[in-house]
Amino acid sequence: MTAVLNRLTADDDLFLKLHDLYGNALVNQLAWRFDESLDPAVLERFHAHLAHGFLARRVMTTSVPFARPWWVSAAVSEPLAYQEEPVDENGVLDWLFAQSRVEFDPITGRVWRLSAAPTTTGGTLLSLVTSHVSSDGGAVLYAVGDALRRLDAGDTPDIATSSGRLVGAIPATGLLRAHLTDALGRLRAAALSLRAAFVARDITEPERNPRPEEPRRLLPDTYSAADLVVEVDAAEWNSIATAHDGTANGLMVGVAxxxxxxxxxIGDGSSVRVDIPHSMRGLDDPRANATTGLPISVPYRKGEHTDLRQVRTAVKQAARAYADPATTPALQHLQPIQQMLPRFVLGYFSRTAKAPECLCTNLGETGQSVATLAGVRASSVLMRPLLCTGETELFRRLEIGLNLSWSSDGHTVTLAITGADPDRFPTRTALRDHVTDELEAWGLRPRFWA
Incomplete structure (x- = not known):
C-alpha cells in the first residue's frame, strides 16, 4: 500500500529554497493589543496548543530523485518568550518589529514563536511570528483559531484530535513506494507543464517598474524597512470608497x-504592478501555503486620485484569468519544474529576481475570528508580513517596494504599511509623511500607532 504524504507545494518549496538563500529575511506576524493583563499561565497553555497544532510541522527530505519533501508534525518549538519589562505606549511598534529577530529552521520544526509583554498602561502585547515556509496567513489563522477553541474547551494539547492531525507523520510502511510514485508523477507533471506553458507562451502579466537608481542616500550597511500601523474609521473608509465608485479593497490599492x-x-504616468494575494485554502486543507497572487496594472497620475472603478475592473479580470488554465501565464504552469530544480540553480536565477513592487493584502474581518483569548477580547488584531533587518544593498538589489495589509473589525480599518525601499523610505518618519499626505488627500483621518 502506498503511503499518503503531505508533500510540499510549489510555494512551500520556493519559500524553503529562499530560506536557504536569505535566511529569515521574511516572516509573517499576527499581533494582538489587549487593554487588560493576560495571565502568563494562560499564555503557556495557548502555546502548548499551538505546539500540537497546524503550525507544528517540519520538513522531511528524501534521496529519491524528483520526489518532493513532505511535512510531518514537529516535536520541538520555540518556547514562549515573555518579557517582564513593560512596553511603553511609544514603543509598541518597535517591540512588535523586534519579534522578527528569530532564527527559524524548517528542518527541525522551529518555524514559529509566540511572544508577550505587559504594557505600561496595564495591557498586554502578544505576537505570533511564523516562517513563510511553513504557513501563509490562512494557515496561521486556522491554527490559532483551533488552538483558541481548544483552550476555551479545556482540552488537553494533542496532535491527534487537533488541527495537528492534518500535518502528517512518518508512515510505518510504504515510504519508498510513495517516493517512487511521487517521482514518476512529478516527471509526468513536468512534461504536461511544458506543454501548457508552450500553449500559454503569448499570455503576459503586468510588468513592474525598475527601481530608480537616483537619488541614492548615504545609509548604513544594514537597513530596517520603515513600518507603520494606522487606523481609520471603517464608516469613513467605506464612504470614501463608495464616493469614488470603488470598493474598500480598491481604496487600499489606490492609497498604496x-x-x-x-x-x-514611480514617475507620473507610470503603471504600477500591484500583486494581490488570494487564498485558495479549502476545508481541512493540509497545505502550508495555499495562496495565489493576482497581478494587476494600476496607472499613477501625480496629483490625482487612483481610478477606483478601473481597479475594481482589473481585479475582476485578473481573478477570471487565473481561474482558467488557458489564460494563466506560462511561468505559472512551470511550477512542477521549479520544484525539480536544485537549490544552486535557484541561487543563480535569484541574482536577477525581484520582489513585488507593490503588495496589497486584504484580510477582511478574518482577524476577528482570533480576537478573543480565554475570554479577553483584543482591542486590535494585526496581521502583516515583516521584512527583517538586512543588508541595505540587498534591499536595493531585490527592488522591494511597498507592502500594505488591510483588516477591519467593522468599526475600525487597520492598515499595516511597510516601505522597504531604503532610498525612498529611509525612516518611519519619512514613510509616515507620505502616508499622512495620501490619506488626507482622500479625505481620510489617520490615527497612527506609536
Missing part, C-alpha cells in the same frame, strides 16, 4: 499607489 508616487519610487 499614491504613496509610491509621493515617495518618488
Amino acid at each position: 499607489v499614491g504613496i509610491l508616487g509621493r515617495s518618488g519610487r
